[in-house]
Amino acid sequence: MRTGKGEHGKPYPLTEDDRDDSAYRENGFNILVSNNIALERSLPDIRHPNCKHKVYLEKLPNTSIIIPFHNEGWTSLLRTIYSIINRTPDILIAEIILVDDFSDREHLKEKLEEYMARFTKVRIVRTKKREGLIRTRLLGASMAKGEVLTFLDSHCEVNVNWLPPLLNQIALNHKTIVCPMIDVIDHNHFGYEAQAGDAMRGAFDWEMYYKRIPIPPELQRSDPSDPFESPVMAGGLFAVDREWFWELGGYDPGLEIWGGEQYEISFKVWMCGGGMFDVPCSRVGHIYRKYVPYKVPSGTSLARNLKRVAETWMDEFAEYVYQRRPEYRHLSTGDISAQKELRKHLKCKDFKWFMAAVAWDVPKYYPPVEPPPAAWGEIRNVAANLCVDSKHGATGTELRLDVCVKDGSERTWSHEQALRFHV
Ligand code: UDP
Ligand code: MN
Secondary structure, three states: OOOOOOHHHOOOOOOOHHHOHHHOOOOOOOHHHHHOOOOOOOOOOOOOHHHHHOOOOOOOOOEEEEEEEOOOOHHHHHHHHHHHHHHOOHHHEEEEEEEEOOOOOHHHOHHHHHHHOOOOOEEEEEOOOOOEHHHHHHHHHHHOOOOEEEEOOOOEEEOOOOHHHHHHHHHHOOOEEEEEEEEEEOOOOOOEEOOOOOOOEEEEOOOOOEEEEOOOHHHOOOOOOOOEEOOOOOOOOEEEEHHHHHHOOOOOOOOOEOOOHHHHHHHHHHHOOOEEEEEEEEEEEEEOOOOOOOOOOOOOOHHHHHHHHHHHHOHHHHHHHHHHOHHHHHOOOOOOHHHHHHHHHOOOOOHHHHHHHOOOOHHHHOOOOOOOOOEEEOOEEOOOOEEEEEEEEOOEEEEEEEEOOOOOOOEEEOHHHHHHOOO
16 A cells, blocks of 8 residues: 555656766665665565465474675665565564674664664674675674574565565475575666566576576476575575584685675585575565675685685586686685585585586586587678677676677677577
């Protein structure tokens, strides 16, 4: 019944002034829009219709909800908390642990403590120096008392009945890690919608960019609202049995600031006797940033994190990464002996097994060894007189139309690309 701007997850009507970069600079998303939308706004229930008829175990484990944050915006953080309080059965929440990763914004100090005092289940803990999201999550996990650990980002909105379907899957098998469907909260207008393709498997290419691929027919469930296997998670939003998380060694604490940890936890849960599922009946919105707003301390890098994970878990497949990223060969990973010891101690299977048994469909989209190109030349749209140009972006190779350049638009085209353009 709620009415107002942004209600039901509708896009906020932006004016030209609202679009000024100053609104984005602190958070990488439009904080003015966030400030003008109700903290307890309504969301559209976009679950598969079957979700309304599902039954879950009567006795579900409770969970600690762990939310790391570094210089998060006030209203985006509060909306995360309100969405949890409003859309989660209270009995299932052991506590909500906000873990401050050494923020310096004033509103995250006493003001936050005073505000959160109204929520009896919320605790605030703080790191003593900037740790990065991985060790910040670990700090929250180390204090958690719930039977399950549920991790969320500090700019989320959980949707209708998001938690029981996650906990149910863990109750059925405590070695299962589960992820909700991650919906998109637009970083401009805060409209709420499913990701392109909605339910897809988590994957990666051989530069270690996160990818999403269709669920192959072999793994499609007769009820599309049932949980399905996913090789790797996106990273920020998942639930795991607390004891199992620690049995798996938590995260590698040598991972710095941001990135790579999603592969580490995914590879090890599969290789060390567990599994991972995406749960269509659980939906959580996340604001995907326009850009990274915070400082990344010097001496840390995503590349180093990825190499730690590759060296620990990927065996001979790490070579495919180094072939594409030769600069990784000379990077120092630091000490990874504890990670290797853990792998041995847990008697984990090897990466070849992972590729054959779990991620067997990934090479169809991202082959470790590129097949010879399907075609060479220029692809020109005759009507527009524009040529297909390929650019290397954050999500891999992106294609777009651009002016044709003599001798410059000609290149090799993969089989997949050639198919797309009916070459
Ligand atoms: N974060 C943190 N310390 C950092 C970087 C990030 O605690 O050094 C938090 C951040 O506030 C967010 C979560 O970790 O709640 C994930 O980071 P982010 O949202 O920047 O990653 P993205 O979702 O953009 O990949
Ligand atoms: Mn995020």
